[in-house]
Amino acid sequence: MKHVWEGKEIILGVTGSIATYKAVEILRELTGRGANVTVVMTESAQRFVAPLTFETLSRRPVLTDLFTLDYNKHIGHVAAGERADLLLVAPTTANTIAKFAHGLADDFLSNLYLSTTCPVLLAPAMDREMYAHRAVQENLALLKARGVHTLDPEYGELASGLIGRGRLADLSTILQIVEDLLGRQQDLTGETVLVTAGPTQEPLDPVRYLSNRSTGKMGFAIAQAARDRGAHVMVVSGPTSLATPAGVLRTDVTTAEEMYQAVLERLDTTTILIMAAAVADYRPSTRAPQKMKKQETITIELLRNPDILAEAGRQKGSRVLVGFAAETEDLLENAREKLQKKHLDLIVANDIRVGFAGETTRVTMLDRQGRVEELPELSKREVAHRILDRVVVLRRGEHA
Ligand SMILES: Cc1cc2nc3c(=O)[nH]c(=O)nc-3n(C[C@H](O)[C@H](O)[C@H](O)COP(=O)(O)O)c2cc1C
Structure with a gap:
């Protein structure tokens, strides 16, 4: 050392x-x-x-x-x-x-x-x-x-x-x-970390879209922390105003479908996949070619977006796969179910009633061995490092 x-x-x-x-x-x-x-x-x-x-x-x-x-x-x-x-x-x-x-x-x-x-x-x-x-x-x-x-x-x-x-x-x-x-700053040398970050935007017409309040700060904090610990880092990011950390390879996407493609294209070279993006579950079934005119009521049909995490789970191989669960109720139960269903190694559960877009966050980490670790409210930088501490252990195949 x-x-x-x-x-x-x-x-x-x-x-x-x-x-x-x-x-x-x-x-x-x-x-x-x-x-x-x-x-x-x-x-x-x-x-x-x-x-x-x-x-x-x-x-x-x-x-x-x-x-x-x-x-x-x-x-x-x-x-x-x-x-x-x-x-x-x-x-x-x-x-x-x-x-x-x-x-x-x-x-x-x-x-x-x-x-x-x-x-x-x-x-x-x-x-x-x-x-x-x-x-x-x-x-x-x-x-x-x-x-x-x-x-x-x-x-x-x-x-x-x-x-x-x-x-x-x-x-x-x-x-x-x-x-x-x-x-900590050396223990990801030789790893290729792919991080998804930010929201996705699902267009309704040329000027309107469906989206969520994600800022991308958590994903970018993870990318920066992984870089500091020696990893080669790629970020696939939805629309955010954040600057790219030096040395991180960034691909910008807008929709969930674009994010799905971008992640799958990079999966081959990835050894650690951390999906921090808040991907829209649904998209409008049609995208109006012109700006939609005012009407008394509008009915919008929504289609299910591809499930990036589930697909990455199917193609998991020896990769370490980390997902996020943002919930407003039954946080741990929902997180545990997602962990199992999508073949994740670790899930970071985030009670968004506590906060979503701020500089700090409060999360609980659950792993496949059933270990639950509740963290206090910490800066996103520190949470990023705590997540990576767990990833390093999982990557080594130790389940301490
Ligand atoms: C002989 C002597 C030994 C002391 N040892 C300690 C100590 O081990 N731990 C401690 O918290 N304060 C100790 N103090 C009290 C601190 O020096 C004192 O609270 C001081 O204001 C600390 O200032 P600082 O935190 O700016 O260094 C000691 C004081 C004296 C005179």
Whole structure:
């Protein structure tokens, strides 16, 4: 897994704890594995260990002051967050956990946390009673629900002399989780992922159509995440206003029939098919050649569109096949039935009463082995990665 580390940009946030000195060892291990590490220290952290130690070992300036724009350092809190592959905060104090949970932004690290979209891993360390306090536990729960990864502290002797849970997680545990999070970005190398995205439009006449509220954001988030994890990615997209992620091969279609053709033509080379498009089930039986004139009532006959997912299921072979189910009632029951009927490996069930077109979503994943995983409301980017985490396991034939 060595390639996972090389050239990766990690931000190591260091806060003010008796365990601050352990961050020095974490930094040495990260750089030793080939990662580029930028250290950000809180004011309290600098009371425990001097920035010079981190500066020497990272060979980079240590970022401490929000209000000093040193252009020689070429890096402000937004720029630092933008290029990062991971933000690791170790140790994380109760204070910093509270700031992150409630969006306070009064120093470099808390501003950076709010402005980055990269994965975030926190390794809390504190006294036993502090860690057990409801305020800390509720703040951690809030962060977890937003997709932040947190490591449980270890049980053992604490600086206070007490025995309990509060010690910074073991170095090897921290390194393993960091490797897993970075490794996400490499684990689809060699795969060809075909993603369908957006709505379809079924024309009634030259200017009118039947469609739905899908924006394509979920499909495009999956395409981008799959690309970041090393896959060759194709998107077959219905009409959306979204930009094509760099490096992704895009085919635009309008109707369900066009999407059906485009998917089947690409199936041969596809190893993972993820059908996130909201395909119209029906189309008008005729398309008026001219704009339809006003009448008191109009009856439109609708025909069933071809079922892309069912056809892909019939031609499945060794491919991994992922479908989506958007429902307003009996979500899990309907999803389970669709999973079986269409020979899917995984179905992502989306209760559209919670949301459909927004930046975040709340889904439940069901697989053929009957495993059900309910995710909290997360960004579509994070949901995309969680789906791909499952796809990787299915692709390897492991059903963990
Ligand atoms: C000797 C000493 C050890 C401390 N150890 C911890 C600790 O392990 N965990 C913690 O949450 N706070 C600890 N604190 C308290 C924090 O340093 C304090 O809450 C500070 O405001 C944290 O600021 P920061 O989150 O910006 O780094 C300690 C304080 C002192 C004086």
